[in-house]
Amino acid sequence: MARRTTTGKPAFEPVVIGEPSLGAALVASLEAAAPVDRGTHGFHTYPAGLHPDAAQGILAALPGDSVLDPFCGGGTVLVEALLAGRRAVGRDVSPVALRVAGARTSVLPAEVVSRFRAQGRAITELAKESKDLPSPTILGSVEGWYSEHVLRELEGLRRGIAATEGPVRPLLEAVFSSILVKTSWRKSDTSAQREKHDRPSETTAILFHKKVRDLGRKLDALREAVPAQTPAADVRAADARNVRVEPVDLVLTSPPYPSTYDYVPLQHLRLIWLGEGHALDAGGLDEIGARRYWRAGARMARKRWVEDTRLWTRSASANLRPGGSLVILIGDGLSPAGTVDTSEATEEAGKQAGLALVARASVERMDHARERARWEHAFAFRKG
Ligand SMILES: C[S@@+](CC[C@H](N)C(=O)[O-])C[C@H]1O[C@@H](n2cnc3c(N)ncnc32)[C@H](O)[C@@H]1O
Structure with missing residues (x-):
């Protein structure tokens, strides 16, 4: 495989197969990179988040x-x-x-967003004065990650949110979640390296308030932009290998790239503070393609990933109306044992699920975290 140029430009041109207009939409989605400020995008980081323009382009196509x-x-x-x-x-x-997807898809009356802002402001003021450390259950797991006054402010915020009822509470929880890594000594969402830094007192509570205002502005923008009569989003826990919903005409998704992240464990600080530590106890067993599986043995991990790809693709297909489409955006894995090709197994899984491949595109892109180029693929299947 050709190397990347030193400017980071692709060494290969995109590869496109199938219906030309759909193929062009798939390439555009893989190459999307421009900054976006629409709806609630940009609120709360999420590892490997899809680019909003990628989703927008495919929905339009x-x-x-x-x-x-x-x-x-x-x-x-x-x-x-x-x-x-x-x-x-x-x-x-x-x-x-x-929590993040739930908050970001909340189309709420202006009056509820105002209450959210007011409650966020009130909780911020209380948290600035907070004297209490978290309970031993929380403290035992997060102690080494924050300075003491930050722990007290976070505990003040947590208690204020826990005492809030109604539709405002999940929004406050999402805001709380959005500051838990930035105020910690964790290097980033995707790196568990510890980098101690000083945070002046009260700035944790102030950051929370800043994020409340940011989400409030974005929720107003979302309400104004979503067409009237659009049904409320339905966001729930389920394993992708076993989903049952009222049939849809499009499944559009970006599954975990193999051997890239341990999605559940890398959220450990958030899970503890949000009272969801049990997800860690279970070891995130339901996760597909987790990096830790490759550390335990590349051959078995790949076999398991191929089987999981087959299972979730079959489930996605079962939820499609006749004539509906399944679009998958996925990159090759960069495992310790080498590249994990995702194109062959994804194409095969679609066929086994009774779907016809109508277009496919592949683009070579740089993974800056790993300083390596990887191929990213987009597949469009149709149900006959
Ligand atoms: C690449 S991310 C999706 C990013 C998303 N497209 C976005 O824009 O934020 C993959 C997601 O798959 C989830 N996941 C992993 N295994 C799963 C499973 N068995 N069922 C459902 N979701 C799973 C992870 O928790 C993670 O949120």
């Missing part, structure tokens, strides 16, 4: 009234589905994903 994303993550596809006036259905196994 495959019109219809409903969309399912069985690996919804932070909810990018669902937000774009709502903006296009479509019924949006999302599933994921990660409690963090469900």
Whole structure:
């Protein structure tokens, strides 16, 4: 395989097969990179989040009234589905994903968003004065990751949110989640390296308030942009290998790339603070393609990933109406044992699920975290 040029430009041209207009939409989705400020995009980081323009372009190329994303993550596809006036259905196994996607797809009356802002402001003021450390259950797991005054402010925020009832509470929880890594000594969402830094007191509570205002502004923008009569998004926990929903005319998703992330464990701080530590106890067993499986043995991990790909593709196909489409965006895995090709198994899984491949595109892109180029693929299948 050719190397990348030193400028980071692709060494290969995109490869496109099948219906030309759909193929062009797939290439555009793989190459999307421009900054976006629409709806609730940009609120809360999420590892390997899809680019909003990628989802928007595919929704435009495959019109219809409903969309399912069985690996919804932070909810990018669902937000774009709502903006296009479509019924949006999302599933994921990660409690963090469900909170983020749930908040980002909340189309709420202005009065509820105002209450959210007011409650966020009140909780911020209380948290600035907070004297209590978290309970031993939380403290035992997060102690080494925050300075003491940050722990007290976070505990003040947590208690204020726990005492809040009604539709405002999940929004406050999503805001709380959005600051838990930035205020910690964790290097980033995707790196568990510890980098100690000083945070002046009160700035944790102030950051929370800043994020409340940011989400409030985005929720107003979402309400204004979502066409009237669009059904409320349906976001719930489920394993993508076993999803049952009212049939949709498009499944659009970006499943985990093999050997790339351990989605559940890398959210450990958030899961503990949000009272979802049990997801860690279970070891995130339901996760597909997790990097830790490759550390335990590349051959078995690949076999398991191929089988999981077959199972979730079959489930996605079962939820499609006749004539409906399944679009999958996935990159090759960069495992310790070498590249894990995803194109062959994905194409085969579609065929085994009774779907016809109508277009396919592949683009070579740089993975800056791993300083290696990888192929990313987009597949469009149709149900006969
Ligand atoms: C690449 S991310 C999706 C990102 C999403 N497209 C976005 O824009 O935020 C993959 C997601 O798959 C989820 N996942 C892993 N195994 C799963 C399973 N068995 N069933 C459902 N979701 C799963 C992970 O929790 C993660 O949120």
